[in-house]
Structures are given as C-alpha cells and as structure tokens.
Amino acid sequence: MRRAEHSTGRVVARCGADCHLGRVQRSAIKAVLGPTNTGKTHLAIERMVAHSSGCMGFPLRLLAREVYDRVRAIKGDDAVALITGEERIEPKNARYMCCTAEAMPRDGAGAAFVALDEAQIGADRERGHIFTDRLLNTRGREETMLLGAATLEPLVRQLIPEAEISDRPRFSTLTHIGPRKLSRLPPRSAIVAFSTDQVYAVAEMLRRFRGGAAVVMGALSPETRNKQVALFQSSEVDYIVATDAIGMGLNLDVNHVAFAGLTKFDGVRMRRLLPAEMAQIAGRAGRHQRDGTFGTLSGMSKHGAAPEFTEEEVYAIEEHRFVPLTHLFWRDPEPRFDSLAALIADLETPPDDPVLRLAPEAIDLATLKRLADEPAAAAVRGPGMVRRFWEACSLPDFRQRGPDVHARFVARLWQDLGRGYIGADYVAARISELDNMSGDIDTLQGRIAAIRSWAYICQRPDWVLARDEMAARARAVEAKLSDALHARLTERFVNRRTAILMKSLGQDAGILPIKIGEDGAVTIEGEALGQVEGLRFSVDPAARHEDRRMLLAAAEKGLPKLLGERAEALAASDMAELELARGAIRWRGQVLAQLEQREGTVYPLIKPAREITALPEAAQAKLVAALESWLAGKLAPLEALEKMHHAASNPDAGSQARALLLNLIAGHGYVTREQAGLEHLPKEMRPFLRKIGVTFGALDIFAPALLKPAPRQLLHALGRDRRPLQEAMLPVLGEIRKLPSGYRHAGTQAIRIDLAEKILRAAHETRAKAQAKDRRRKFVLDYALPVSIGLEEGNIARLLGNAGFRVQRAQPQAEGQFGPPRPDRWEWRPSRRKQERTKPARPSEGNAFAALADLVR
Numbered sequence: 116m117r118r119a120e121h122s123t124g125r126v127v128a129r130c131g132a133d134c135h136l137g138r139v140q141r142s143a144i145k146a147v148l149g150p151t152n153t154g155k156t157h158l159a160i161e162r163m164v165a166h167s168s169g170c171m172g173f174p175l176r177l178l179a180r181e182v183y184d185r186v187r188a189i190k191g192d193d194a195v196a197l198i199t200g201e202e203r204i205e206p207k208n209a210r211y212m213c214c215t216a217e218a219m220p221r222d223g224a225g226a227a228f229v230a231l232d233e234a235q236i237g238a239d240r241e242r243g244h245i246f247t248d249r250l251l252n253t254r255g256r257e258e259t260m261l262l263g264a265a266t267l268e269p270l271v272r273q274l275i276p277e278a279e280i281s282d283r284p285r286f287s288t289l290t291h292i293g294p295r296k297l298s299r300l301p302p303r304s305a306i307v308a309f310s311t312d313q314v315y316a317v318a319e320m321l322r323r324f325r326g327g328a329a330v331v332m333g334a335l336s337p338e339t340r341n342k343q344v345a346l347f348q349s350s351e352v353d354y355i356v357a358t359d360a361i362g363m364g365l366n367l368d369v370n371h372v373a374f375a376g377l378t379k380f381d382g383v384r385m386r387r388l389l390p391a392e393m394a395q396i397a398g399r400a401g402r403h404q405r406d407g408t409f410g411t412l413s414g415m416s417k418h419g420a421a422p423e424f425t426e427e428e429v430y431a432i433e434e435h436r437f438v439p440l441t442h443l444f445w446r447d448p449e450p451r452f453d454s455l456a457a458l459i460a461d462l463e464t465p466p467d468d469p470v471l472r473l474a475p476e477a478i479d480l481a482t483l484k485r486l487a488d489e490p491a492a493a494a495v496r497g498p499g500m501v502r503r504f505w506e507a508c509s510l511p512d513f514r515q516r517g518p519d520v521h522a523r524f525v526a527r528l529w530q531d532l533g534r535g536y537i538g539a540d541y542v543a544a545r546i547s548e549l550d551n552m553s554g555d556i557d558t559l560q561g562r563i564a565a566i567r568s569w570a571y572i573c574q575r576p577d578w579v580l581a582r583d584e585m586a587a588r589a590r591a592v593e594a595k596l597s598d599a600l601h602a603r604l605t606e607r608f609v610n611r612r613t614a615i616l617m618k619s620l621g622q623d624a625g626i627l628p629i630k631i632g633e634d635g636a637v638t639i640e641g642e643a644l645g646q647v648e649g650l651r652f653s654v655d656p657a658a659r660h661e662d663r664r665m666l667l668a669a670a671e672k673g674l675p676k677l678l679g680e681r682a683e684a685l686a687a688s689d690m691a692e693l694e695l696a697r698g699a700i701r702w703r704g705q706v707l708a709q710l711e712q713r714e715g716t717v718y719p720l721i722k723p724a725r726e727i728t729a730l731p732e733a734a735q736a737k738l739v740a741a742l743e744s745w746l747a748g749k750l751a752p753l754e755a756l757e758k759m760h761h762a763a764s765n766p767d768a769g770s771q772a773r774a775l776l777l778n779l780i781a782g783h784g785y786v787t788r789e790q791a792g793l794e795h796l797p798k799e800m801r802p803f804l805r806k807i808g809v810t811f812g813a814l815d816i817f818a819p820a821l822l823k824p825a826p827r828q829l830l831h832a833l834g835r836d837r838r839p840l841q842e843a844m845l846p847v848l849g850e851i852r853k854l855p856s857g858y859r860h861a862g863t864q865a866i867r868i869d870l871a872e873k874i875l876r877a878a879h880e881t882r883a884k885a886q887a888k889d890r891r892r893k894f895v896l897d898y899a900l901p902v903s904i905g906l907e908e909g910n911i912a913r914l915l916g917n918a919g920f921r922v923q924r925a926q927p928q929a930e931g932q933f934g935p936p937r938p939d940r941w942e943w944r945p946s947r948r949k950q951e952r953t954k955p956a957r958p959s960e961g962n963a964f965a966a967l968a969d970l971v972r
Contacts (some may be wrong), residue, residue: 146275146279147260147283148268148271158260163186163211163318165228166831170220170255176200176202177337179198179199183197194210195212198214200217214637226255227258228257228258229259232263234250243474244445247754294411297317298325300354301408303369304353305370305399305400306354307358307362307396309359317375317412325353328347328608328609329604329609331361332358336565336567338565338598347368350393355367356608359388361399369400371408372397375411394432397409410424442471445471446473446474450462459480486522491526515567522528559596563597570590573585650707651724654667664756675730686738686740695746695833700742707726707738708739716760717756718747718757719746749829750827752826756818759776769882772803775793778816812872812875812876815859815871828842839853839855841858845867848864862907862909862914866906893923898911898970901914
C-alpha cells in the first residue's frame with residue numbers, strides 16, 4: 116500500500132495515521148497557536164512532565180538545550196535525554212527526550228506525549244519538509260501537541276481535521292513607537308539586522324557610544340550564542356544586536372526591538388519581510404505581562420531614507436492579524452533506497468495535495484545529485500549502501516560554503532564510510548587541527564563550523580570507531596572555540612567600562628562605585644578609569660580618544676569625595692612624603708601648591724593647585740592649614756635670612772645698613788666685599804649686623820648659618836637661588852665648570868665661603884702674633900688648617916693671594932746640606948687698589964649708592 120500511494124502527498128500523510136489506527140483513536144491532538152509571549156512552550160513542558168514519557172522537537176539546538184535543562188530540573192538527570200545532530204545525552208532510563216526537529220524520532224520513540232514547537236516552519240524553503248513530516252506523522256500515545264503561529268490554523272484544519280485548536284492571547288501588548296536613532300534607543304533594546312556586516316557596524320557604534328552590545332547570529336555556535344545572550348540577560352550590556360535568528364524562541368529580557376532593515380535575502384532573492392516575520396521578531400519585546408515596543412533604527416543608512424513600517428504592517432503586528440499560510444513544503448520522508456536514481460526520483464516527486472508543495476532542492480539533495488554523477492557512485496548498490504550514502508549526503512552544511520564545497524567534503528567522508536568506519540586516528544587528527552584558539556572572529560567562526568561537522572559525524576552510531584571518545588573530544592574543542600569566540604566578540608563589541616559609566620553617570624555621586632587602590636589606580640566595578648598621583652587624576656592612557664571625556668566626567672563627579680578623604684588623611688599624617696622642589700610643594704611627584712615669593716619675608720605665599728581647590732571645602736581648609744604648618748617648620752633653617760628681612764625693615768638700621776642687608780638678601784646669605792658697598796657703612800653699625808648673624812670676612816660678607824647644607828637646599832628648592840647647588844656643601848670641591856652657591860674659587864678648587872674665612876682669619880692671627888713678637892712683617896704660615904680642610908698647596912697660595920697675602924718661596928738647600936727644608940715666608944701687602952677702595956669714593960651717576968651718598972652729604 117505504501118508504494119502504491121507514494122505519489123499522493125495527502126494519502127502518504129494520512130497513511131502514517133492509518134497504519135497506527137488504534138493509537139490515533141486514543142491520542143488527543145491539540146494545536147496551540149498564537150503569537151510570541153503566549154506561554155505555548157511553557158504549557159507544553161507542563162503537559163509533558165504530567166505524562167509518563169514525552170518527546171519534544173525544537174527548531175534550534177539551543178532551545179532544545181534550554182528545555183532539557185528545565186525538564187531535568189523537574190524530573191532528574193537520569194530521566195531526560197538531549198538529542199541533537201551534534202550532541203547526544205542519553206541516560207539509560209531516560210523517559211523524556213528534548214530534540215531538534217531533524218533528530219526527533221518520526222515515531223516519537225513511542226512516548227506518551229509528543230510536541231512540535233514552531234510548527235509553522237513547515238513553510239520554510241530549507242527545513243520546511245522536516246517540520247511538515249513531523250506535523251503529519253509524529254504522534255504521542257496519549258497526547259500530541261502542535262505549537263505554532265496563528266497563521267498555521269487553516270492548514271492544520273485541512274491536514275489534521277481531528278485536531279483540537281486553541282488560540283492563546285499574548286500576555287503583553289506590542290506598540291509601535293516609530294524610528295529611533297542609535298543614541299536615543301532605550302535600554303534593554305534588541306537591534307535586528309539582516310547581514311553580518313550590518314550586525315558588526317551597529318555593534319561597533321553601540322560599543323563607542325553606549326558601552327557595547329551582545330551579538331547573536333545564526334553562524335555562531337549555540338554555546339557562543341548562549342554566552343552572548345547571558346551577557347545581555349545579566350545586564351552587563353543593555354543592548355543586543357542580532358539577525359532574525361532572535362525571533363526563533365529566544366527568551367530575552369527585551370523591552371524594545373529596533374529593525375535596522377526590513378528586507379533580507381531568503382536564499383533566492385532580496386525581499387521585504389512578511390508582516391508575520393516582522394511580528395515574530397518584534398514579539399521578542401516584552402516579557403510575560405510587561406509590554407514591549409518596536410520600531411526602526413534611523414540614521415544608519417548612507418543612501419536614502421531609513422526603513423519604516425507601513426500603516427498596514429503596524430496594524431497587523433499590533434493586532435496580531437496576518438495572512439494565513441497557504442501551503443507547507445513536503446518531501447517524501449520514506450523514499451526508496453533500491454538505487455540512487457530511485458532515491459533521487461522519490462525525493463523530487465511532488466505531492467498531489469494542494470496545500471503541500473515539493474520542497475526546493477535542499478543542500479542534502481543537491482549534494483546527493485552531484486555525487487551521484489561521480490564515478491565512485493557506481494559502486495553504491497543495494498538498499499543498505501544507498502541508505503548509508505544518503506545519510507552521508509544529509510550531513511548539514513555547517514560551514515555554509517555552498518553545494519560544491521560541501522559535496523567535496525562529503526565525497527572525502529564517503530571514501531572511508533564506503534569501506535566501513537572512519538578511523539579514530541584520522542578523526543582525532545582532524546579534530547586536533549581545529550584545536551586552535553588564535554585568530555579573529557571570522558576565523559574562529561569557521562573553525563566552529565568545521566568542528567560542528569565533526570561533532571555531527573562522531574554522533575552517528577555506525578560511522579566512527581571509538582565514537583564516544585571522539586564525540587567527547589569534538590565537544591570539548593567546540594566548547595573551547597566557543598569560549599574564544601565569545602571572548603573575541605566581547606573584546607570587540609563590548610566596552611564594559613563605558614557600559615558601566617553610561618548606567619552610573621545619572622546616579623548620585625555619593626553612590627558611584629569608584630575606588631582608589633593602594634597604587635593609585637582608579638576603578639569602577641573593576642574597570643580602570645585612570646590613575647591618581649598625589650591628588651591629580653589622569654585618564655587611563657589606554658582609553659580611546661572618544662572615551663576620555665566620559666572618563667573625565669565620571670572622575671570629576673565621583674572622585675572629589677574620595678580625594679577629600681585622602682587629603683584629610685594626608686593632613687592628619689606627619690606629611691613625611693611631602694617635599695619642596697622647583698618652587699612648589701610636591702606629594703608623590705605631583706604639585707600640591709605653588710610657592711609665590713613675598714617681599715619682606717622668607718616665607719612664601721601658598722597657592723593651592725587646582726586639584727586642591729576642587730576638593731570639598733572642609734577637606735581643602737584642613738589640607739591648606741596643614742601645608743602652612745608643615746612649610747613653617749620646613750623653613751626653620753632659614754631663620755637667619757628671615758632676621759635679615761626684619762632688620763632691613765627696621766627704621767633703626769639706617770639706610771647704609773639696610774643697603775648692605777638688601778645686598779645680602781639678594782645674594783641669599785652672602786656677598787663679596789667688592790659688591791657689598793662697605794665704604795658707605797659706618798663702623799658703629801657693624802655690631803648691629805653682627806647681632807643678627809652677619810660676619811664681615813676678609814673676602815666676603817655672609818651669614819654662616821645660611822652656608823649649611825639645609826638652608827642652601829631650601830633656597831634652591833624654593834626657587835630663590837638658581838645657582839648650581841652642592842647638596843652636601845662639602846668644604847672643598849675639585850675642578851668645577853660653574854661655581855656652586857656658597858663657594859668661591861681657590862685656584863683649581865672651590866672652597867666654602869665660611870671655611871675660606873676661617874683660613875684667612877687664621878693667617879691674620881699668625882701675622883699679628885709674629886708682628887707682636889719681633890715686629891717683622893714676614894712670618895711663617897702653618898698649612899695644617901687649609902690642608903686638613905682639603906685645599907691643595909698651590910691653591911692655598913691662590914686663596915691667600917686674593918686676600919692680599921704674598922709668599923716668598925724658601926731657597927732650596929745647597930747640595931750636600933742636610934736638615935729640614937726652610938719654610939716659605941709670608942707677608943700681608945694689600946694692593947693699592949684695595950687700599951683705595953677703603954676710602955669713600957663718589958659713586959657713579961645713576962647708581963643707587965650715588966643717591967645715598969648725596970643724602971649723606
């Protein structure tokens with residue numbers, strides 16, 4: 116009977132039921148039809164677990180996995196099986212099966228309950244014949260449930276008149292809100308595009324302006340899609356960009372669906388989406404009783420106007436009113452395997468039923484016809500081998516490379532299958548070649564597609580030796596590749612930092628989750644914003660140029676409170692990390708305050724840096740007060756210079772003393788006698804100056820207290836004395852290019868001014884003692900003191916010579932004489948020029964001292 120009625124699709128469809136007449140009479144067939152978000156799948160799960168056994172078929176592997184997890188949570192791991200083309204989890208005592216439609220047993224595995232989800236896919240050109248066959252022939256012993264869109268109702272009434280049809284209303288409403296720019300999309304939006312390039316373009320723009328988006332495409336592996344969906348569901352990103360694959364049963368927490376386009380390539384031509392297809396996608400908006408919205412995405416098209424729904428389409432989507440389906444695609448589900456020709460003829464035989472149409476040539480049939488023309492196909496004889504050959508041709512084209520490329524792959528596969536099994540070593544080598552996590556998104560997608568092919572091959576019960584081991588290896592590599600692809604997608608299309616900031620910038624600054632680490636790193640929920648050095652914030656140098664403004668805005672909003680706490684902690688500490696350098700107070704290398712010199716005092720004016728003025732007022736006041744106190748203590752070694760400032764403003768000092776003091780202040784503690792203007796200073800004023808620490812030396816007038824290391828370093832740090840600094844203020848320096856502050860030349864060496872005065876004073880004392888003893892002008896000078904200080908003998912004479920001392924070298928001993936050498940003899944003969952300078956002289960016109968001399972006269 117089966118073969119005689121083969122050409123009549125309607126009879127074939129009914130034959131399956133007639134062959135099990137007793138079962139059909141006892142089995143209830145229910146068709147639950149309606150739009151998305153009506154709870155159809157949830158109802159089917161409840162019905163299945165109420166039966167002793169069940170089998171459900173789904174359009175996608177990830178949907179089968181989702182329901183598998185839900186049923187397993189109810190019935191336990193050992194009671195539920197998952198069967199897909201690439202994965203089989205079959206516990207020994209499993210009573211419930213979750214399958215893809217292609218992997219679903221045609222007889223329902225004898226289960227009490229059978230359900231087919233998204234049954235309207237029977238109208239799909241590529242896979243429709245599979246769903247049509249399951250709709251017509253797969254039945255449960257006790258109950259069969261067909262789930263699908265309301266457009267399927269007329270066909271169900273014609274093909275299965277005994278079915279009980281029920282409509283389920285949508286839990287929430289869908290509302291059209293028109294076009295929206297990308298920058299104006301509400302959070303929790305899904306953007307639907309119809310090409311990979313458009314998906315990437317939208318996701319890239321969302322990354323730049325809204326922090327990123329999850330990406331869902333049919334070319335991704337189910338594991339990668341699940342991870343990307345989890346990225347969106349966890350609210351790590353507020354947007355998801357997807358192809359129309361999003362419309363097929365993905366349960367997402369979406370409030371709005373935006374269409375980036377309204378046309379797609381359906382495998383034959385570019386066409387506008389049907390209203391029912393639009394509704395299937397738009398129906399992802401809203402969840403349970405929360406309403407959703409849909410519209411188009413504007414501002415993305417470079418040519419022409421943005422896509423827009425017509426009034427009729429909007430009405431159809433909002434009211435769920437669509438043109439019913441007029442046909443389903445069909446292909447003989449039980450062709451003859453007598454020969455390849457008979458097999459091809461049966462697969463190409465059209466049905467007679469007017470509501471069934473012959474399915475377009477799918478990839479499996481195209482592969483079969485190509486390989487049937489190959490010379491190797493001549494060896495394919497007998498039903499067993501023809502069936503096996505057809506099974507090889509039915510390998511899905513996961514790589515989407517087209518019939519020719521796919522046919523070559525199947526041909527190579529058949530070389531081994533025709534002889535029996537594929538060797539485990541060969542399969543392991545192919546899997547190992549794909550175990551490579553490097554490469555970009557497209558490269559990883561290609562490897563995942565290839566490993567899915569091998570995962571499918573390894574699941575076949577009679578194709579691969581060591582099937583379980585090879586299948587486990589393939590799944591492991593697919594999981595690793597999926598993780599790597601998810602990481603690449605996230606790296607490219609998700610800027611987690613921007614996403615966090617977009618959510619946080621509208622919040623109160625006090626609750627922004629900004630933290631400053633011990634190393635000064637500024638983070639928000641683990642993402643780097645920048646670095647704080649001292650109290651100064653600098654943006655993360657790795658941030659893109661377009662992100663810098665947002666990072667600065669977040670820092671300016673959230674950091675003042677934290678920096679205020681840091682400033683108060685600094686003010687309460689011993690401030691040991693502070694330093695004076697280049698005219699500023701610095702902390703950890705950053706300027707806290709500039710020091711502005713003031714007239715009449717050594718203590719500068721503190722001008723806080725911008726970072727301090729941006730602190731809260733209380734913290735700012737505490738820190739400035741602490742800086743003033745710290746600076747006052749730091750400048751204690753400059754007390755002698757401060758005394759000079761006070762004395763210079765003292766009216767009792769007299770103009771001549773004030774003039775000398777101003778010279779000393781300008782020289783930062785010392786001045787040569789030639790520059791001091793001593794000829795104008797009355798001798799009675801010298802005790803006044805000595806009282807405040809001024810020493811009148813043979814060559815210099817100076818304050819000894821200011822020639823120590825600490826005051827000289829302070830003057831240099833304050834920016835007062837810009838001459839070269841000798842940090843340790845050693846007594847004598849070797850050869851130098853530029854004279855350091857506080858030193859004078861002594862031949863090829865430099866000697867500190869106060870120590871030079873010590874040597875010269877000792878020389879004068881020796882001279883005075885010699886004259887008091889025998890009134891002789893010449894005397895012998897002991898070199899012990901200058902040598903102990905570090906002066907070389909030749910440079911001792913140069914230094915003493917500057918002060919008017921002259922040496923008479925001793926005659927060497929005659930040949931043959933013995934004993935100590937005769938000592939050099941010294942005398943003090945101040946030059947005529949120096950003597951003339953001791954007499955008052957009229958200063959030149961225009962000099963400050965000239966005016967002072969006129970006043971004195």
